[in-house]
Amino acid sequence: MRWSKFFIPTLREDPADAEVISHRLLLRAGIIRQLSAGIYSYLPLAQRIALKVMNILREEMNGIGGQEFFLPALHPAEIWKESGRWSAIDDIMFRLKDRKGAEMCLGMTHEEIFTSIARNEVRSYKQLPLVWYQIQTKFRDEPRPKSGLMRLRTFTMKDAYSFDVDEAGLDRSFEDQREAYQRIFTRCGIEFAIVEASSGAMGGTASNEFVARTPAGEDLIATCSNCDYAANVEKATSRLPVIEDEAGPAAPEEFPTPGVRTIEDLTTFPGGAEASRQIKSLVYMATIEDEARPVLALLRGDHQLHETKLADGLGATAVRPAQAEEIRELLGASAGSLGGVGAKERATAAKSKLFIVADLGLKGRRNMTTGANKDEHHLRGVDIERDIKPDRWTDLRTVSAGEHCPRCETGVLDVYKAMEIGHIFKLGTKYSKSMGAHVLNQDGKEVPIVMGSYGIGVDRIMTAVIEQNHDADGIIWPKSIAPFDCVVTVTNIKQEELRAAGEKLYEDLGRAGLEVLLDDRDERAGVKFKDADLIGIPYRITIGKKAADGVVELFERRSKTSEDVPLADIVARVQSLALSGL
């Protein structure tokens, strides 16, 4: 490819709207352009990179027996109603109507479509296991698209689905995918971690999230300094020092606390209690099976609730903090004076049914202080199991850096930012049951197909690679997904002998099977060097002053080192380099 004819609109200055590094470099290097919030056009460089990524995805999916499909992006509502997700998913789905008024949507994922194919065509366990996948555009009406290709409204995803006759089969399929994912991210030059994560509204029994560490990431990951424990904070736990409370009174004692609104207030109030001896009481409205239910969540005073944990712990599709009026109606007090003692009875009196869920960190605690459900009054001497009797104990707390690892003896947790690049789920029979996808097993019995679902964002791979592979001068593409293997830079295109040498080398490299960009623009050498660094081609071969002596310069983008190489050797040299390492 000749640079003079290839569309690479590089930018000298940083675009004002781009904050994160990958976004800035994608724009400056002429790789993408924005069409609308969360919607980007792929320019020729982007397309070359994306195709390389997709090739790796295909090789690894095919390598574990995957078969590539291409499914519609436009779906009828019916199929989403069958799985129950038409109503379970809210505004994030793009919905539309056709000319007849029939409801449709743009696919945000394809469980339903693949399941319906399996349901119609697969009859016997003998046809299983199956691994079906596709690389497709997905649509999600994100409430807040951001950071270039990191959070998009239309994006490209490789989504794979496994179909097995039983759980053991699913375990094998899941492990195959897990290993394939590790190979994929390694080949793409991404430093990643596999973490435990919430399955969210996806449903299912287990999931692993693949994340790439970057300050621009939106997820928080907790890892152990000692063992291999790693989890998204929406799932992470830690080991707390055991607290032995001294015995309290036989029953809670109410006391007035004028002016006390917060946990903090009560720590300094005379007769109050330190935060770790208080019970934090939060009222939430949870959507459980399409029904809004009030929930009282209890945590230790110095602990932070994690809303995803609350939703997961309740089996809710959504949770939101209750509003002040809702709280008063339910418990007869304002948020600063709430507590679990007698809360259910009060709610019942208000013709409502309150569910109480308590964080495991409160288990066995007694002689605690909490609100009295009476403005500016609190209770001391509360024994949680005796006086509150929560409906459920579960993990609700957000872990913090420095806490002890839940898995090993000596480890301490570190918390860092990362972006999600892939997610694999054991779906089980959620979709096969709701949509009636069954096979006959070996005993001639009809059983629901056991499914898994496995996604990788192509755009996010590009983003993560740039986040992790760049310097002050631009992108440093790993060889595996670089848009070109090398660039031949002719320092002065007006010097006929240099131009001729460049043309010849360009052809020789191409014949050797390399993807070459020939910088034949009538620009000064400095401009060409800056552009080559910016777009991040792994190798640059400069044809300049020494060409008359049969010598060219070989520059490696990643190390920024260069060496003189005889023109006669350069093709073989670049060929061997391009095939080795990252």
Next chain:
RNA sequence: CGGAGCGUAGCGCAGCCCGGUUAGCGCACUAGUCUGGGGGACUAGGGGUCGCGAGUUCAAAUCUCGCCGCUCCGACCA
């Protein structure tokens, strides 16, 4: 959805408060001359519905109202 900011040439910005010639600067672009190894110099040019719509005014990029779009923080994020 809550909060903040921005919208003037392809990109980055000034002008707006305090309304008043022909709306300016840098980069990029076109032509020419010189130059030619880390974003070169000079000369001459082209390019603008000042986001859109109403209003106030003799007069609006500038003031007022409404709308739209984009960015950031938070909520949210199959």
